[in-house]
Amino acid sequence: MVMVHYSSPLVTFVSTPRNQTQTQTQTQTRIQNQLSWVETLRSYARADDYTAALSTFISMCNAGVAPNHFAFPAALKAASGLRQLSVGQQLHASAVKHGYSHSMVAVGNTLVTMYARCGDLGGALRVFDKMDQRDQVSWNSLIAALCLYDEWGPALDALRIMLTECSEISSFTLVSILLACSNVAESVGLRLGKEVHAYGLRNGFFTNGKRFTNALISMYAKLGQIEDSISVFQCFENRDIVTWNSMISSLVKNEQYTHAIRTLYDIVQSTEIKPDEFTISSVLPACSQLDLLNTGREIHAHVLKNDNLFDNPFVASALVDMYCNLGRVEVGRFVFDQVPVQRHGLWNAMISGYAQNGLDEEALKLFVDMEVIAGLQPNETTMASVLPAFVKCDAFERKETIHGYVIKRGMEEDRFVQNALMDMYARVGKMDISRRIFYSMDAKDVVSWNTLIAGHVLSGTISEAFELLVEMQSDVNGLKPNIVTLITVLPPCGSLVALAKGKEIHGFSIRHGLNDDVAVGSALVDMYGKCGCLSLCRKVFDEMPKRNSVTWNVLIMAYGMHGHGEEAIKLFNEMISSKEAKPNEVTFIAVLAACSHSGMVHCGLSLFQEMKSKYGVKQTQDHFACMVDLLGRAGELNKSYDLISSMKPGPHMAGAWSSLLGACRIHKNVKLGSIAARHLFELEPDEASHYVLLSNIYAAAGQWREATEVRTLMRLNNVRKEPGCSWIESGNQIHRFMAGESSHPESSRIHSYLVNLWDKMKRNGYIPDVSSVLHDVEDEEKEKILCGHSEKLAIAFGLISKPPGTTIRVTKNLRVCNDCHETAKFLSKMERREIVLRDVRRFHHFRDGVCSCGDYW
């Protein structure tokens, strides 16, 4: 027997020496004695003082008093409570020796529960099978055991058999069944749960069973029927603290955060009920969700005033979690450092707090400390929290070694860890391994799908991402795309101008009620803007129930990119006066870029000067770079140059110099252009576009020798020009065209169409701008090269394949050349087609021979 050390008045009582000879009185005394022992043992067990109960049992045996059929269940309950399987097994053997065990229902029942609670479900099932007799409690014990191991289906099967064997049903049965109902498929669980509810109503379980009512509240909430939970709660008057806690946690589970906080206030105002550790740890997540830092602080204060609450590990980690979720990582750390009892939950809360706030190195350090200092082995939750920090932390280079660690610790089966690993492989460019993990997973959840889709978006394999989006909806588990999915797939629709796909996703968001979400709405506004559909972009924006800074920024950006500078500034002023969202640094990037694209120099200058004083947004080097662009485009090349010279060195410098270089091409300034290019060759020697621009500038000025020199330099530096590439969506497919290439299946048809079109244009007075061609060859050859430009191929394909009257939307990876710009403008009138051409910088919207940018680009 395991010895349990404790001191109690009982010890003196049991160690009193006994007489060796037995008289009748002595026998009576002995029986009396046994009764007292057992009674003491049972009262300890009833009071959940398991250590005392076991100790009593041991002393009783040592005193030569045989345990009876009341003693074993009490001792077994104590062993269960202490989760001591070996003690339970010894009790089991001892009970068999004394002739109890399975023949005695009470002992058998307690054995089932003991094995289940001590981590041995198999042992529990074996005992149940061997029992000669079973009563209602036996079945309850079995069902509860199965529920404990998440064997919900078998638990319900057991109930069906039980109903054929037992006529009586107790509140214990009902509570177990309700628990099982909450964890099976919604339709099955809800149907059965409602039957149990009705049964309880008919049989008076409401009047005598708080447990039943509390379980009902939780059951409805877990199955998403929060209205039913609330009505059960409201109809029940005999509420205790568990009832209130069940209601609060149900509300939080169903995202009814405001209601949850209100319920907490109801508790506080009532005199007889006081919030306990369950209340606190249930309600704190609601504070995070609603951004209620002050409410969180009040709760924290309440915890500090009742210091027994702070000893609860759930409360402590919920506080850490709340502060970190609200961005107060340092307060979270302060609380973390105050907690005397170090448990996994607490460490994991702090590690994920660091990781989610981008403090990767702190997260990694704590991950190490957890084992080294606290002696706690990281578990699956730790791993899933820390993996993103490993992936993002530049100081940690050999990312993949972490997979070995995961396997060594036996955590590779965990879904959250697998998802995090998939993300890691996607980010290091190993989509094959990411996919392999995905297809090896038994239970893929929405996050698994989202991670794989995001991986494909990240690695530029967009068609795979779109295919997965479709495949996902036929997943056997009935998974559906969620908000994150939509936010993942909408940006590539915008960048590829895949308008039909974008509209399809928009439709999906409406059908599934996801379009009211700010992030989804903003992504839709952005997508329509990038697809060149200003009207739909505006319509989505206007219909959104809630907008934030991002929403306004993407709308302003869209108007700016389309050359509607005045409108963009008007929207900026509306944003300020609506007070719906505050302008931030990105807002000023958007308005300054808008001014730049529309040549609104004065407006841009005054906004730039006022942004700090009037709007409280600090100027960054990126804003300076916008101003360089604005001045340069407007032809104020010297001012632009002076501004660059005043800028601090940093990664934004390349952008600034390339703005100036671009401006020099527009305004044909060879001298400044070559200065800008020289800086760029140093900063980004591998970037082909710089060489091409400078070469263009020389060529346009007729300086062919210099132009050739630049091309030679490019060769010497081993820089290869990124091939021009354009996309157009047609027939629910994205078609890609590379400059001078004929890999498209319809290539020859497009080519002959383009030759005819070119002739027709020239007959109608079009003069090709051959200055865009770098090669020093005959004009006829230059025209051939011009006709091979990818955007012309894409526009030609659009004219052939898209129904008359529809808009042609093309996007290009590089800047659109002068001749393609003029061609599109000419075609928009000659072929009576609206053409929207998007390049790396902005939109060119051609209608009836006019470009929205007014040739200012």
Added chain:
DNA sequence: GTAGGGTTAG
């Protein structure tokens, strides 16, 4: 009978 810490996007 009631409670937590995790993965995806921005």
